[in-house]
Amino acid sequence: MKIVFVSFFIFLAVSVFTTDGLTCEEEKTLVKPCLDYLTKKTDSPSTSCCDGLKQIISSTPTKEEKIDACKCLEESGSDVPNLDKDRANNLRKDCKINVYNFMSDDLDCQKLD
Template identity: 40%
Template sequence: MKKVFVAFLALQVVLVLTIMAADPAGKGYDCEKAKRSLKSCMEYLTGNVDSPSAACCNGVKELKASAPTKDEKIAECQCIEEALTPIPNFKQDRAIALPKECGVDAGFPIPKNFTCSSIS
């Protein structure tokens, strides 16, 4: 019985390691980097300035480049959504307009009722 348990435990370890190695989410999307990329956009996103700064637009361009796959775009979207939601005076219309204001094609339309899972 002890040998069966040890074999079962060893199989579980192998399965966990296999799943971790195959799971790109294990490497994870760098949400903190995404947040840093948008930090210079806060003045624009809260309505304190009329247009995004050059640093903000560079951050938007970095975000676009950092998420080439659908899964990464969804992870990036969720990260940004989580980061922006608690900010007082956050203007959703400005977030929707930000890629266009910076001359960056978001790669998908951003309607007012946008959800991250709708990214294709």
């Protein structure tokens, strides 16, 4: 379960746009609207979910920031039951976010580029 959550969120921290560094709590708040979709409570991700993903992506331009975001979301992901792996892996596409996807099933936050 933890790997699925990390796989879902790792793409959030792999693109460069701006430098509006976020705290871990802010990142958790931004991804919270995605949980209904990822646990099959809704049929599509909400606008607030996709906007939150975009904001996290734009706020993690350096490798260190990407790793920090990954670790934050990895830690919080262990508390979320019933995440759908297919939805998690396709969320980037479902939100029409065009960033390169570095996800893998054996994701290690330290291996981010």
